[in-house]
Amino acid sequence: MATAKQKAAAKKNIRKARTAWRGMSAQAHARAQPEGRRRAKPGARNSGGFFHIEVRPRREFKTFRTQDIGKKGGIERVAGKRVSGSWDTQKWLISKEHAHRVGARLVPDTADARKILKTLGAPPRHLSGDRFKATDRPNVPERSKPTPAMRRARTRNIRKAQATKRKKSSSR
Template sequence: MAVAKRRTTSHPKSRSRAKPGARGGGAFFHIEVRPRREFKTFRTQDVGKKGGIERVAGKRGSGSWDTQKWLISKEHAHREGRRLVADSADARKVLKTLGSAPTHLNGDRFKAKDRPNVPERRKPTQAMRRARTSNIRKAQAARRKTVR
């Protein structure tokens, strides 16, 4: 007759791995904007210079993409108490575009609201107008160079 082996109660209940950024040993601060469960697959995009700031985009079951979290290098920001303070212009820009100030969860993880949704009646915004005119000027300058 075989005797079933039992695991002793001294073993931990959960052997799952820690969430990224939960222990605080990584190279990035994680600013979660939307819950991970909303998405099926993920892709990271470098924003600006390589290795500084990254955007983690998630793909929903419907096929639409959205920002799940921002990764800010520890060289571009630091923690003061429960707040995240930007050290570079790029990090300041990302923190400014968020809908709320990032609040500390644990380790290197923070939580914030995404940028506010601008209603269609308020578009184009001043920033959109400036970007459009500068893009038109760039295109015209490039065209002048190729014509000559």
């Protein structure tokens, strides 16, 4: 059983903690948690106006810049600058007016959103809330071009053209 002195001390400590807590910001509250409660990541709570499609991890970049693609507020590209100085896409932000979620899939509603989702290397995988993860198209260096797929496509196109030419000349 606690003594009267202990009860008084406990009440005093609680009052002190409450006054300190009222003077803190939300970030300070999160930092003050002993188990290290963190603030929610952008797009983690389904409450924002955008779907976040992460293409590369944040840790690869030191600074970020957001660019509007097309009309204002529809689709945005978050570009990150590496330590080396090169810029690359870190994630895509697609407005909830341009796409919707069906289960774990992101379904585009406009041509712009369809185009962005088509340029990704893989379909976006749902993480949590409004957050998705996808891979970007590989950046193939010029020295390794033409790739085997490019060579196959070229020969296929040549064969198609030759077949069409043969068809036209035989119909005369």
